[in-house]
Amino acid sequence: MCLATPGRIVQINKSNDPMNSKGLVNFAGISREISLAYVPEAQVGDYVIVHAGLALSLLDEHEARESLSAIQQLQTK
Amino acid sequence: MKYQQEFRDPKLAHQWIEAIRETSKQPWKIMEVCGGQTHSLLKHGIDQLLAGSVELIHGPGCPVCVTPIATIDNALAIAQQDNVIFCSFGDMLRVPGSESDLLSLKAQGADIRIVYSPMDALSLAQEHPQREVVFFGVGFETTAPATALTVYQARQLNLANFSLLCAHFRVPPIIDALLDAGDCEIQGFLGAGHVCTVMGYQEYLPLAEQYRTPIVITGFEPVDLLQGIHRTVQQLETKQYSVENQYARVVKPDGNRQARELINTVFTPVDAEWRGLGKVADSGLTLVEEFRPWNAEYRFSVKPAAQRQSMVCRSGEVLKGLIKPPACGEFGVNCTPDHPLGATMVSSEGACAAYYHYRKLPHV
Numbered sequence: 001m002c003l004a005t006p007g008r009i010v011q012i013n014k015s016n017d018p019m020n021s022k023g024l025v026n027f028a029g030i031s032r033e034i035s036l037a038y039v040p041e042a043q044v045g046d047y048v049i050v051h052a053g054l055a056l057s058l059l060d061e062h063e064a065r066e067s068l069s070a071i072q073q074l075q076t077k
Numbered sequence: 078m079k080y081q082q083e084f085r086d087p088k089l090a091h092q093w094i095e096a097i098r099e100t101s102k103q104p105w106k107i108m109e110v111c112g113g114q115t116h117s118l119l120k121h122g123i124d125q126l127l128a129g130s131v132e133l134i135h136g137p138g139c140p141v142c143v144t145p146i147a148t149i150d151n152a153l154a155i156a157q158q159d160n161v162i163f164c165s166f167g168d169m170l171r172v173p174g175s176e177s178d179l180l181s182l183k184a185q186g187a188d189i190r191i192v193y194s195p196m197d198a199l200s201l202a203q204e205h206p207q208r209e210v211v212f213f214g215v216g217f218e219t220t221a222p223a224t225a226l227t228v229y230q231a232r233q234l235n236l237a238n239f240s241l242l243c244a245h246f247r248v249p250p251i252i253d254a255l256l257d258a259g260d261c262e263i264q265g266f267l268g269a270g271h272v273c274t275v276m277g278y279q280e281y282l283p284l285a286e287q288y289r290t291p292i293v294i295t296g297f298e299p300v301d302l303l304q305g306i307h308r309t310v311q312q313l314e315t316k317q318y319s320v321e322n323q324y325a326r327v328v329k330p331d332g333n334r335q336a337r338e339l340i341n342t343v344f345t346p347v348d349a350e351w352r353g354l355g356k357v358a359d360s361g362l363t364l365v366e367e368f369r370p371w372n373a374e375y376r377f378s379v380k381p382a383a384q385r386q387s388m389v390c391r392s393g394e395v396l397k398g399l400i401k402p403p404a405c406g407e408f409g410v411n412c413t414p415d416h417p418l419g420a421t422m423v424s425s426e427g428a429c430a431a432y433y434h435y436r437k438l439p440h441v
């Protein structure tokens with residue numbers, strides 16, 4: 001139920017009320033309209049994590065790469 | 078970077094399994110809090126691959142499973158009223174109440190609709206001004222921002238025909254309650270990554286300290302889970318007890334500020350009943366006074382009938398991590414996902430359903 005899926009923002013429709021800000025987010029080829037109310041800093045091209053129709057966080061590429069390479073650091077210790 | 082496939086790489090996963098095996102000198106008992114993590118661990122067989130190094134205890138983090146019978150009965154009572162369009166997430170439809178479930182009511186003609194987002198329920202209310210649209214908001218802190226935004230917008234729009242039946246739960250109080258009860262020897266926790274995406278992880282620092290237990294905020298893909306387990310084992314082996322963040326690509330220390338602010342505007346903590354676990358102080362969320370007009374419990378003053386729960390179901394013990402589903406005599410015999418006796422068999426994130434799907438035979 002707490003499943004949240006990463007997707008890429010392909011379009012942003014800003015609104016006067018930031019709580020109404022929406023955008024199109026692409027999940028593996030399928031685009032959906034998603035609320036961007038909680039990620040006001042988001043730009044087109046950013047990846048966001050989406051749950052129940054809302055983007056909850058921007059994905060951090062640097063942290064993702066750190067996490068994927070952590071095993072190497074462990075092995076060279 | 079797609080942020081998903083990379084974290085499912087079998088070769089990388091096996092390197093982490095090796096690392097855990099090397100690090101662990103005894104079978105540590107680690108609880109994954111979130112039902113999504115339970116599902117993923119069972120699906121990928123991670124619990125079996127780590128046998129001997131780590132015992133995974135499945136936690137109470139499935140909102141569908143812990144929503145109490147009284148709330149389901151309220152939902153059933155409201156959904157049966159004339160003129161109501163009752164909306165919920167698909168998972169809730171088969172959860173047994175005292176007498177029936179939402180799916181059966183739907184088959185009998187009640188207007189019950191499955192929505193992907195609470196915003197869809199709001200749109201329905203705008204499209205059907207003559208009808209009463211009720212959204213059954215169930216979930217942890219992950220889902221609370223969606224529900225909060227929906228109620229907030231209902232007020233902005235002055236939508237009088239929309240209301241919320243609220244069953245929102247908070248994770249830190251239940252971890253506190255489980256550790257305080259002490260009847261299951263959990264030695265470390267994988268913290269629920271998406272709950273912390275919203276809330277951050279400051280609330281967990283005092284728990285790690287007080288109970289001397291590592292809490293590692295963890296994601297949901299196999300490599301995430303293994304990394305989270307590895308970090309927990311490392312702490313246990315070196316007698317450290319702190320909060321770490323394995324899921325830093327998503328989780329910031331303070332979570333999402335905007336989301337937390339709106340949750341605090343719309344909701345306030347209350348003592349809440351968890352199915353199978355009992356009442357836990359401050360573990361639920363309810364609408365603040367200002368939003369009372371959108372509270373379905375006030376709008377429809379429903380009086381639920383006496384609650385009845387299956388006597389044989391041991392889901393309370395499952396949710397506390399005291400037993401694994403196959404220890405229940407009904408597992409796979411009289412209780413299956415098609416005929417669930419308890420909520421842990423309904424949701425694919427409930428431990429009973431996860432065992433049923435991925436470990437078909439009872440008593441393995």
Ligand code: SF4
Nearest residue numbers: 390391405412419429
């Ligand atoms: S197998 Fe069914 S009856 Fe047994 S604990 Fe799980 S949900 Fe309850």
